[in-house]
Amino acid sequence: MRLAALATLVALALAGVVTPGALVVDAARADALPSAQLWLGADHLGRPVLARLAVASTTLFPAALGAALICALGGVSLGVLDAWFGGAPGALARIARGSLAALPRLVLALLLVMGLGGSPLAMALASGLAFAPALADAVADRIGELNRAEFVVAARGQGIPDARILAYHLVYVACGPAIVRGAGAAAGGVVVLDATLAYLGGLGVAEPTPTFGNMLALAITWGGDNVAAWAAPGLCVVLASLASAWTPGRR
């Protein structure tokens, strides 16, 4: 189901690259119901819902990518500092990890939005930083567990540099699935965050740029007869939250 959710979103995103007319306002077809010409009908301004949905799935792509990178870099750095280096850097990493983990994700996002505005950058930072502590925990546990494992001792004995043992054997091979899982959760978190901020009153990405969140919030605010105008973006938010929990090799 999670893979199907991810595939649907990717297909929508690919369609979004080549979809015209997502921003064209046409009062004549305002609130149009689904038909052969408009598969998901139109919103209150007559803009086609399906085309906007396709464009919306690409709008947050840079933010989702940024969140995944911030989470992966932040989580791995904090975990490695703690479990591999230890000492004062490890203690500082533990304090940073604990402080970030203590701040609820949405509270962190709201503070960032207050400072930086409802930009994709604020959402990437909020989602990336919010998911980084959990990844740091996983990385620190795994490295701590394998630090004295036989294969690591053997690799040291063969003269393989510590940097390579850390980067390849411990981080890339042993922590790879956890990193993919954490980064995926952070990427999906951007979509849920945008929907939440839009629901809270237009704090997310501003119109007319479509996102699942602002499409959903706008359709609910304006009402209208076309159920697909809010049901379709709502379903996409649900799909994104399901897809973000998907990890290769994990059923």
Add this chain to the structure above:
Amino acid sequence: MVLVQCLLALAPGDAIDTLPNADELRPLLEAEWGLDEPLPARLSRALGRALGGELGHSLTVRPGSPVRDLLGHAGGDSLLRVAAAAGIAVVLGFSLSRHATMRRGAELLSALPAVVLALVAVHGINAGTFACVERGWIARPAWFALPAEDHPVRMLLAVAILAVSSGNLAQVAATARADLDALRAAPFVEAERARAGGVSSLLARHLLVPVTRALAGQVAVLLGSLVVVEHGLGLGGAGALLFHAVRLRDWPLAAGLAALAGATVAAARLAAELVEVLIDPRARGTG
């Protein structure tokens, strides 16, 4: 507190911009709030005051009111909601852990973020009630369309959404299930069973440790969902206050609320560790 002060320095505008007579008041308020000071000076001043219990005054949401008083009023209600939601999640999670089909359904429902559940609940109930009232099937209920009132129905709905959404219920159910299997096969449970003693209370007592730990891990999520739920259902509380503080860029109030959230998460983790120490002798290091 440090994060908020750094963001305040990075922000393109400031709290004074949101005031109607900003230009006139700017020199006075800059000096009073320390907005003209460099970041390190502002940071040390804010931290020193926070450590002394002085969180400053609200700038724009309730101008002039001490943040500490506002947190006291709003925080109590919200923490009660979070505690009630955690209690419901534990009771439901324990019950669902015994039924595989129901557990999978609950996991799917629980995978939904709070915003989706709040939207469905608020708009579904509002639209349904409105349709019934309009057709004359029922009289208008007291809780309907009265956004300023903290009616019990709204509060129950808020607690239910908090308990179920964002993985809370699934987390408790999954933890209870996994640990129940391990506990049933544990030597001390086998020994109790051999002595023909009741194992139910023993299992419940030992399950409390992993479940409390799982819930403590979810407190941050619960507090985040609180903002959505209180805003969506028109309830007063710390979540709704944070939303207004962000809208009106009330930095001291937002910083105070963020600090309260952080302190609550830390307190929940400490409580989980205390429960473990009380219940599990191995955690006390006494063997």
